[in-house]
Amino acid sequence: MISPTRPDVKWQANTDQGIDASQFVIDWEHKQATCPQGQTSVSWTPTVDTHKHEVIKIRFSTKDCQECPVLSLCTSSTSRAPRRLLSVRPQQQYEALQAARKLQVTKEFSKQYALRQGIEATISQGMRAFDLRRSRYIGLDKTHLQHVGIAAAINLVRAAAWLDGDELAPTRVSAFQRLYSAA
Numbered sequence: 001m002i003s004p005t006r007p008d009v010k011w012q013a014n015t016d017q018g019i020d021a022s023q024f025v026i027d028w029e030h031k032q033a034t035c036p037q038g039q040t041s042v043s044w045t046p047t048v049d050t051h052k053h054e055v056i057k058i059r060f061s062t063k064d065c066q067e068c069p070v071l072s073l074c075t076s077s078t079s080r081a082p083r084r085l086l087s088v089r090p091q092q093q094y095e096a097l098q099a100a101r102k103l104q105v106t107k108e109f110s111k112q113y114a115l116r117q118g119i120e121a122t123i124s125q126g127m128r129a130f131d132l133r134r135s136r137y138i139g140l141d142k143t144h145l146q147h148v149g150i151a152a153a154i155n156l157v158r159a160a161a162w163l164d165g166d167e168l169a170p171t172r173v174s175a176f177q178r179l180y181s182a183a
Contacts, residue, residue, distance in 0.1 A: 002112045005100040019074045028091045039064040058086040
């Protein structure tokens with residue numbers, strides 16, 4: 001399946017100099033992580049997050065973090081003894097996610113995903129304008145006939161729009177994205 005991954009939403013990944021989780025070297029065999037400044041973790045705790053996903057909480061020493069020259073790029077903790085805490089998925093999931101994030105910034109991915117965007121626009125039009133999600137009939141044959149009819153209707157609507165010289169609508173932008181862009 002070709003799809004962009006969920007981006008890293010933590011502030012460290014969304015600032016220019018922030019030190020995000022991908023910059024830490026994780027030694028899965030010895031259950032330790034090493035920060036970009038060379039400090040190793042002191043705690044490795046498998047647990048379950050609020051969404052019931054398995055995660056590993058990796059903690060670094062408060063002593064090491066307090067002496068770190070780039071602490072403000074690593075954590076925004078205002079506690080008396082700030083330190084970095086990483087939450088990562090188990091090894092296979094973490095490595096697959098990191099590989100997918102690296103892949104999605106390549107030109108090859110953009111070309112492949114451009115093909116998928118076209119079909120997603122068609123499916124979206126079918127859902128919004130033609131109620132594709134709801135079957136009006138019982139039975140596979142009748143439902144299939146409805147889907148074929150909707151596909152034909154989409155083609156007719158698009159052909160009529162093209163003949164009328166209508167331009168393609170711009171990609172929909174969420175309310176949050178509009179607010180973010182305006183700020």
